[in-house]
Amino acid sequence: MSTEIRIPWALPSLREQERQALIEVYDSGWLTMGDNVRLFEQSLSERVGSPEAVAVSNGSIALELALQALGLQPGDEVILPALSYFASAAAISRRGGVPVFADVDAESLNLDPAGLEAACGRRTRGLLWIDYGGNPCPIGPLMDFAEAHGLFLLLDGAQSLGAACDGKSTLSQAPLSTTSFHMAKVMTTVEGGMLFAKDPEIAHLLRSLRNQGELPGQKYVHHHMGTNARMNDLQAAIGRMQVRQLDVIHAARARVAESYSRRLREAGILQLAAGSAGNRHGNFLLTVSVRERDAVALRLREVHGIETRVAYPRPLYEQPVYTSGDWPSRHLPCPVSERRCREILNLPLHAQLGEADLDRIVSALLQESRR
Template sequence: MEVPFSRPYLVGTEQAAVAEVITSGWVSQGPRVRDFEQAFAARVGAADAVATTNCTTALQLALYVSGVGPGDEVIVPSMSFIATANSVWQCGATPVFADIDPLTYNLDPAAAERAITPRTKAIMPVHQLGLPADMDPFLALAEAHGLEIVEDAACAIGASYRGRSIGSLGPLACFSLHPRKVITTGEGGMIAVQDPEVAARLRRLRQHAMDVSDLARHGARDVIIETYPERGWNARMTDMQAALGLCQLEVLDDILAWRRRVAGRYTAALESIPFLEAPHEPDYADRTWQSYAVRLTEDAPVTRNELMRLLLLDGVPTRRGVMASHEEPAYAGTVADLPHTEAASRGSMMLPMFAGLSDEHQDHVLERLAAHVSAVAA
């Protein structure tokens, strides 16, 4: 049996929606992009949303409009996909790594506070694997120290924190629409924005900072000579992607329910498998289960990598746990004291998780996991 690790949830309505865009002839930055932004904003409870090419460009733009630039520091968790830290570097600023909460694997507000210096401009909480970070302390910290907050919500569409939707809490939250995420547009990103003026500026910046949108030009009855009041990016989403995204929003609740069920089955079964710990579930969060990360206890008789190898031979693909960015060669030389990050990253691995995963496949994953752990323990 070969178990897939991850698959997008596509239900068959997408082909016609994308074909309709192609037939219309308006294939980039047109009406579907605007429709998708509005539907996305409504879903996450934001005043507006701005579509981009991916979450990394969304983060760059969000940091830029937050005033982050050369000479600034931005506090980030090292335990995140490397794009989190890279987006800070792409703005000419320095990512400063702070440790995680050892239970949730999310940036620890107390560790973030200790990392504040006179150069700190912003804090970037990451809702890791779709589990909301403890946002109230971060928002209070930002208020107290005059800092900006940019949320890396790459995995968190549909998640909520104390009953409030991720995307409605802070000024700027950036989502990913990559196929490994909860919903996908192939590639894509979205910035949930609360301030309409910031949304308007982001919309210009993603289009070379041109002061006239394609939509406005299309509807104009006079010649328009555009200007470029500042320097910008190209982070435009296509209308084919947006049409796909609209279809994905329609099935988001089904996707979340399926992932929740898979996670529940994993967690229940892990209770009877020694040396493995299920993810911690804080009572303040409703998560998306973008990934399911299981952790080997320190006394496990097998290494994480060896267990991953054994499972792969049985048709069960896994992935290492969330990386510790400061341990990658790209961040060599970083001085950081991050014991919780290093232990959690080293000891955890992701099990197959996606909407559409069958009980039969999941049972195979669990049966092989239990068999290998008990074989090495014997």
């Protein structure tokens, strides 16, 4: 039995404006990195409140370039949450570093600062964290810890657009942050990413690294070990239109998330990473905890046509690439991450969901989790 998916997990908010912008670039004859990329960087850096923005081809390469710009050396350790997307750890490993996985907080699902001291060793160089599902992770305790131990700070903000602490986008708070515009994200350029930097020299280096290590005006002279991580103007044209829509997208997702929370509370279903007073949630993921999660997810899909995700089904240190021992890593005991990985379910969340959809999703979830 397989029911057609009637409620997808994610849907991009793309309109006629994005289509028109694409056609204009297509017809202009200049398709690779150009004015649209520059204007996209400008509009999003203003929006986020970061002095510098550097667009790249995706959020994973953004992390690798960030670690290179921060001077990560082979064998250097970086502490990160055990509960994150693989790209957070892979960027460290691919740069020759050693990921050190630490546990997350049971409610926020963000890196738990209480575990940092135990994770920190002689070779520790940096701290990398995420805002799980758009739930802002307060930077204060991380900054204090990094300062005390001389570590760099890097926000993997792939899920952070819209998240704010103390009225400021989390993407503007760390010295260096990255984000992703993959199609499932809050705003999209189909694939794409951006780095936000406070230091203009770091931004200058990143611009060179994304373009084969060349410097402006010096074609085929390579000053740094760069790569091709350029965003193209087709992607950036979509991005520019998405930035203009961001308020509408955020408001629609916030309305859906609020409505979910009310229904979940009434149904007695535990919501995780739901945010805290005084902070603004980016509403990338809507996360609940359910028993028999895999069976529930299967029935939601097969019986009710409701698509869900599990972000993430196992702590990063349990990924085969790390358990094989081929790629060095360390981890502390992470009982919270291990438990939450068995329970977490991400419900559909996008701007097009109406009240009737939410009624259907929550009543199907209630029915299936009581079986």
